[in-house]
Amino acid sequence: MSKKGILTVISGFAGTGKGTIIKRLISSYGSRYTLSVSATTRKPRPGEIEGKEYFFKSVEEFQEMIEKDELLEHAQYVDNFYGTPKNFIMNEMDNGKDIILEIEIQGALKVKEKYPDTVLVFVLPPSAEELRRRLVSRGTEDEATIQARLARACEESTEMEKYDYIIENGVLDESVNEIHRVIQSEHCRTFRNIDRINTIKEELKSL
Template identity: 60%
Template sequence: MDRKGILIVISGFSGAGKGTLVKGLMSRYTNYAFSISATTRKPRAGEENGVEYFFKTREEFMNMIDNNKLIEYAQYVGNFYGTPKEYVDSQLDSGKDVILEIEIQGALKVKEKFPDTLLLFVTPPNATVLKQRLVGRGTEDFETIQCRLRRATQEAEGIEQYDYLIVNDDLDECIVHTHNIIQGEHSRASRNISKIEQIREELKSF
């Protein structure tokens, strides 16, 4: 391939269908790689190292932080989660577009460190559908629902900082549309500076 991959962060409301969207992209197209997180959480039954996560001891994880081997990391319920840099870099260099599925705080940290990162925010078509999905099937208690609504409200505060707002109404259409957005981004002038300079130099040489 003659082009470098794009680092993509997909975030979105819980219940927006991020996971299904990512799986759809991965299975339908060959140009994507999914970034596997490192974590200090213990593997659950059936989870394999290098499949769901790279499982690390706390010491190994701290070493990764100290040696700048993580693009971003966060602590959640006592465990660390992070994005290993090496895997992402090698996939980008081979031309793959690499997808990270992380929440907004991590997304903004990645964008700060790598301004070329493409930030996608996934939402259901409207807030009523969102509420239905947050409320769930009537099995959740009041507190859980309130907690989810609070979280969605917080998440909504940062949407403008994303590059694109992806409305997931029909999943199939959403997969194709997201793919088109990402492939279109490869043609952004700001991602083709060396190609532009090359054309310019050649023109001058004639």
């Protein structure tokens, strides 16, 4: 069905494993998907490649992108700006690629408001207890940070209903296949196939 690419935004609480799902989705079905690359004003870390991890911009360049409406959404974390360049995404979608964009809830809802055809997917942990276990087992955060992340999750959970789909990340491979299935099914949604419908209407009339 519809060959035009679909923009899918994936969000979820910290520690749910959405990053791992996305990596696996790209490695399993890479020919269908393109990962959105963010623009940022933060300095590149050793090994980071321009256009792969990020598009690295000066603050002036970033502000120019905002003014020229070249960003789908943007946000500031600590002292750095992060944003989603529109051009890159639109070109890839015109080439039939489905775009995966991993951003937090407020950004996701802004994107959906501007582009209602966007698919919003929220990744859930099997349980809150399991989420805590995953955060603890990463071993990278102290107890205070873990508590802060759980409090943040509690806050974020009030917005889950605004997403189109939820995926429970229990078994990784199943979650990857579920997200793949959801996005590919979206290609069959009627509103994405109006041209196809109009064509068959015309054909039937002229038979």
